[in-house]
Amino acid sequence: MLNAADKDFETLLLQHLPAEVLRPVEPRYTEEPRSYHTGKVGLLALPRTVEEVATLIRCANEARVGVIPYGGGTGLVAGQLTPDGPAPLVLSLERMNAVRDIYPDENVIVAEAGVILADVQAAAQNADRLFPLSLAAEGSARIGGNLATNAGGTGVLRYGNTRDLCLGLEAVLPDGQIWKGLTRLRKNNTGYDLRNLLIGSEGTLGVITAAALKLFPRPGNTGTAIMVVPSPRAALDLLSLGRSQLGEGISAFELMNRQGFDFLTEVLPDVRQPFDTPPDWCVLIDVGLSGGLDAAEALETLFMAGMEAGLVSDGLIAQNEQQATEFWTVREQLPQANRLIGSISSHDISVPLRALPEFIEAGLKKVAEVGDFRVNCFGHVGDGNLHYNVFPPRGRSRDDYAEQRAAIQRAVHDLVDEVGGSFSAEHGVGRLKVDDLEHYGDPAKLSAMRAIKAALDPNGIMNPGAVLRPAAG
Template sequence: MNILNALQAALPANAFRDTSGYLQEPRGRWQGQAAAVVAPETVDEVAAVLRLASDTATPIVPYGGGTGLVGGQLLPDGPAPILLSLERMRAIRAMDAQAGTMVVEAGAILADIHAAAEAEGWVFPLTLASQGSARIGGLLATNAGGVNVIRYGNTRDLVLGIEAVLADGTIVNTLSPLRKNNMGYDLRHLLIGSEGTLGVITAASLRLHPMPAQTGAALLVVPSPEAALDLLRLAQAEIGEGVSAFELIGKMGFDFLAEVGPDVRVPFDPAPEWCCLIDLGLSHGDPATALEALFAKAHGAGLASDGVIAQSDADRRDLWAIRENIPEANRRIGSISSHDISVPVGAIPHFIAEAPGRLAQINTFRINCFGHMGDGNLHYNVFPIPGHSRSDHESERAAIKACVHDLTHELGGSISAEHGIGRLKVEDLERYGDPGKLAAMRAIKAALDPKNILNPGAVLRG
């Protein structure tokens, strides 16, 4: 059977796409290939594609918004796959404003989901820099984190049910919005985070949360990561669950913004060595007043020396613009090696203190360390010094990554906090992952995808 002819017979003409624009990941490190790019509009069309792929043993690479950073959306070698884009499955199928649930298709863009929830007085709290282009199917496939994990959990904590298509074309529908449902194995949590290697998620029933009556933010200067950790504990003690996000930002992030942009308003001159961006969502009370009281206690305890507290929504957006534009500044500088790691929250200060000395044994670098301090997730990125480019250090990339990941593992952390394994970290998973868990993963993969057609080479070595 000729798979391309069979696809053309099974799908309408408008389901086919030109391959350009689908075959390179955002950092330019991976170049993919595709025999064809298809964009089904219904779950039945997705099932038809997978049945044909199963019959012909043709690889399938699911594709969301293309924003992944570990190469999971690309297949650079081997037989050319069918790239299956969910971009046409963007519908919001149902909204229950009483129960606070929403059923969305996998191609729905995260920002559109936010808008639909807010129109009904709810929030879908998964928030990240790429929300204007990231699609919910890809976010489910990687179990994305974002800035609000400290309060609302990861993506899997926001999903009540899913619809998916397995490797042989079988449709699995567990979209029920029930909060309690113990009818057998929970395939939802098996497929979320599997990066398209066990099935293609086509829709999800999402859990919404009440919209806070008031929101606010503050950027507080702290003397050290140890003080930042103490400030986090103080904020949680004083404000409780109203703390929605707690971000750690190092001086190098401000330096990069000043060096290459984007142009954002930085309220400190000179830029501090460390600061924390705290975001609040309160049902009662004024966030600015709560943050002022927090700063007073933190200042008295030596945990904060300066700060800016948002007095309006515009001020809050300006503070968040600093944090959200640091990844773009990183991209413009060009990292040698970028790391999405997590360690136990209490180990963050030790990690930050220890890693530079170990890296200095390799060469002299600039380090931009920032991230979600509230949940232990750091983006620890290594850059060349001025006058050099990342290409000058290409031979050192493996050693840099091993240095960072070895320390992460020593501290009981994870070498993949929120971006997934993809193809970039397959060897790292084998090196640092628990052998028993890896054996179970391989057995599950073999059972659900015996022909290894679903995103082969991602997560597990093909």
């Protein structure tokens, strides 16, 4: 692999591209949100068209220069930067930021990869439709990166992951060919599904440049509530009860615990919390109902049924949109509070729902065996995805425990594996979890993945070192 900073490579690019495509490197392209790692950049390219992307990839393939596709830079597993090896070409899609078309009658929106997620949501809303992908970084994450990592977020329970929201893709393959797969069809059985191959591949098999995405009717009546539960087991039982009453009307079901509230008090005291005394466990529930159904009444009915079943001890139902926003602000600020505290080891995991309560209890014991730490366990309990993060005691720094990070991570991931879970639920593998994939991954799957990578990207230029370790030689 050659260095993208090589003058011959820059000269090659300038022979085929407008000079304004190449830009000076800014620090943000070498950093990641938690400041754990920094990367190298040889050249920075900001194309405006899919043809320019194709030219960049074709030149990089000919010159054997590594390419890192760059979205919003919000990834947490170092998929968007590389600290080792030759400095790559960073290919940012941020100038490909047009909503090309919207078809309200088909419930489809066509957006370029550089469109910020919040702008996709806003375009859908302007057409009286809903694009349901929602996550804390939606104000800066771009839809191409969401697709490349198969992002999850808070609406997976009802609407699925990003993969489930995509009908078709436009993409540039590692040899520079443009795949024009931007179909709006719901049924299209014409051979191998390249769409699903590229989604979740983290830029290692090609560059997504545009997508046809599913929209949904906006729920006629929405409601938000926080309900106090005695345990994670009670939270799951409450979810089951809610589904029996509301069916698919439950859009989100988030688990939070006292440690998260305490962190907010410690580092983000301006965040308005719903309870004077934080509960040990609570759930944040969103419902969206159609027709003449009343969401507030539905939540009240669920609350009363939960009380009668011993699953709920207290709660609040948002009386207006502002209060609902305040409830969600608490949940959405938990990752920021985590960053300010500074985790020793963070884990984005998923486990089967039935195993979730036992995992949480056993996980606390496993971490305690390593040392005296604080654990903030929260997340999308409706789909089994937990953010299970380990922090130093108050007054100590994460740097004081750097030598124990690996032991903590292995203890948590071993337990996840024992219960049939995944060490990566929604953030991908990137570069930080390559060792985990090799340790816990199914050998047959890994063999197939390496064969696919070798077939589509024989020169290994696409996001080298992400997901799969580069082939020797």
